Amino acid sequence: MTDKRKAEEGAMAPWFEAARADAPAPSGDWLARMERLALDEMPSPRPDPAAEAAPAARRGLGARLGTSLRDVLGAVGGWPAMAGLVAACATGVWFGAVPPSGVSDWLSVSAADSVMTLEPTSGFDDVMLGL
Amino acid sequence: MPYDAMSDCSDETLLAAYAAGDPAAARALTMRLGPRAFGHAMRMLNDRAEAEDIVQEALLRLWRAAPGWREGEAKVSTWVYRVVSNLCIDRIRRRRGGHVDIDAVAEPPDPSPSAEQGLQDTARGQALQAALDTLPDRQKQAVVLRHLEGLSNPEIAGIMDIGVRAVESLSARGRKALQGLLAPRRAELGYDDD
Known part of the structure; x- marks a missing residue:
C-alpha cells in the first residue's frame, strides 16, 4: 500500500485492512466455466511460420516432386519457356521421322562424297619427318 | 507459449x-x-x-x-x-x-435501521461491506477501487471516466460517510482494543 493511500485512510485503515484480508474469492467451478468460455470464444490459431518453412525432406513424395518441378520451371524461365522447349523437341522428333526432301538430298551419298577427311595423326607424322 | x-x-x-x-x-x-x-x-x-x-x-x-x-x-x-x-x-x-442522480447527492444518506442492525451482527469485513452498501453508487465505486482493489487515482479516473480530482473528492466523501457509519461499532467489533 502506498503512503499516500495510507494517509488517506486515516482512522478507516483498520477497516479497510480487514476487508482486504477477507477478499471475496470465486469458486473453482465458476473459474473453470470462465476458462471454458474463454477457450470457446478464442479465435482459431494462426498458421505457424515455422511449419511453413519445414524442410522438404519431411514432406511427402508428391510434395517433393511438386517442389522439384517448380524448381526446374523456375530455372528455365517458367511455363512459356517450357512450352517453347516442348515445341522444339517435337519438331526435332518430327524431322527425324519424316525428314523434309531438301534435307534428304543434303544427306545423300553424293553429298557425302565431298566430305573431306581430316586425320591429325598423319599431320603429326609429317612434322616428325621434317625434323 | x-x-x-x-x-x-x-x-x-x-x-x-x-x-x-x-x-x-x-x-x-x-x-x-x-x-x-x-x-x-x-x-x-x-x-x-x-x-x-x-x-x-x-x-x-x-x-x-x-x-x-x-x-x-x-x-x-x-x-x-x-x-x-x-x-x-x-x-x-x-x-x-x-x-438515481448520484452526482446530485452531496452527502450519503443516514444508515437505515436494517443497516444498523446488520452492522451489529457482522464481523469487521462484513460490517464495512454493509456500510459500503449504503453509500451512493459512485462513492462506493471510488472507495472500493481505491481502498479495497488498491488502484491508483489516475487508474480509477480512467475506469470511472472522470477526472482525478473528482475521484479524490468521491473517495474522501465515501470515507467520511463510512467513518460516521462505523464509529458506533468500533468498541463492539474490538477496534478500541487494538
Missing part, C-alpha cells in the same frame, strides 16, 4: 496471444482477471450469483474484443474494471427500480 512462462507477461501481451489462438494465454488471463473482477463485483453488489453473471458478461466482451484490440490503446485490467463497474451500477439502479 508455455503456461509457466506467462507470469511475467503483461495483460496486453497475453490478450494478443489469446487473439492468435493460444489456449495457455486464455487460461492465464482468466486466472489473472477473473478473481479480481469477481472481487470487485462482489464488493459492489454483495451478491455472489449476480457478481458471477456480471463478470462472465465482462469477460465475454473482452474475448470478443480481443482480435481488434490495439496495443497501447487501453490497459486490459482498466478496461475490465470499467465494464464490470458499469454493469454493476446498472444492476444496482435496476434493483432500486429507477435512475
Whole structure:
C-alpha cells in the first residue's frame, strides 16, 4: 500500500485492512466455466511460420516432386519457356521421322562424297619427318 | 507459449496471444482477471450469483474484443474494471427500480435501521461491506477501487471516466460517510482494543 493511500485512510485503515484480508474469492467451478468460455470464444490459431518453412525432406513424395518441378520451371524461365522447349523437341522428333526432301538430298551419298577427311595423326607424322 | 512462462507477461501481451489462438494465454488471463473482477463485483453488489453473471458478461466482451484490440490503446485490467463497474451500477439502479442522480447527492444518506442492525451482527469485513452498501453508487465505486482493489487515482479516473480530482473528492466523501457509519461499532467489533 502506498503512503499516500495510507494517509488517506486515516482512522478507516483498520477497516479497510480487514476487508482486504477477507477478499471475496470465486469458486473453482465458476473459474473453470470462465476458462471454458474463454477457450470457446478464442479465435482459431494462426498458421505457424515455422511449419511453413519445414524442410522438404519431411514432406511427402508428391510434395517433393511438386517442389522439384517448380524448381526446374523456375530455372528455365517458367511455363512459356517450357512450352517453347516442348515445341522444339517435337519438331526435332518430327524431322527425324519424316525428314523434309531438301534435307534428304543434303544427306545423300553424293553429298557425302565431298566430305573431306581430316586425320591429325598423319599431320603429326609429317612434322616428325621434317625434323 | 508455455503456461509457466506467462507470469511475467503483461495483460496486453497475453490478450494478443489469446487473439492468435493460444489456449495457455486464455487460461492465464482468466486466472489473472477473473478473481479480481469477481472481487470487485462482489464488493459492489454483495451478491455472489449476480457478481458471477456480471463478470462472465465482462469477460465475454473482452474475448470478443480481443482480435481488434490495439496495443497501447487501453490497459486490459482498466478496461475490465470499467465494464464490470458499469454493469454493476446498472444492476444496482435496476434493483432500486429507477435512475438515481448520484452526482446530485452531496452527502450519503443516514444508515437505515436494517443497516444498523446488520452492522451489529457482522464481523469487521462484513460490517464495512454493509456500510459500503449504503453509500451512493459512485462513492462506493471510488472507495472500493481505491481502498479495497488498491488502484491508483489516475487508474480509477480512467475506469470511472472522470477526472482525478473528482475521484479524490468521491473517495474522501465515501470515507467520511463510512467513518460516521462505523464509529458506533468500533468498541463492539474490538477496534478500541487494538
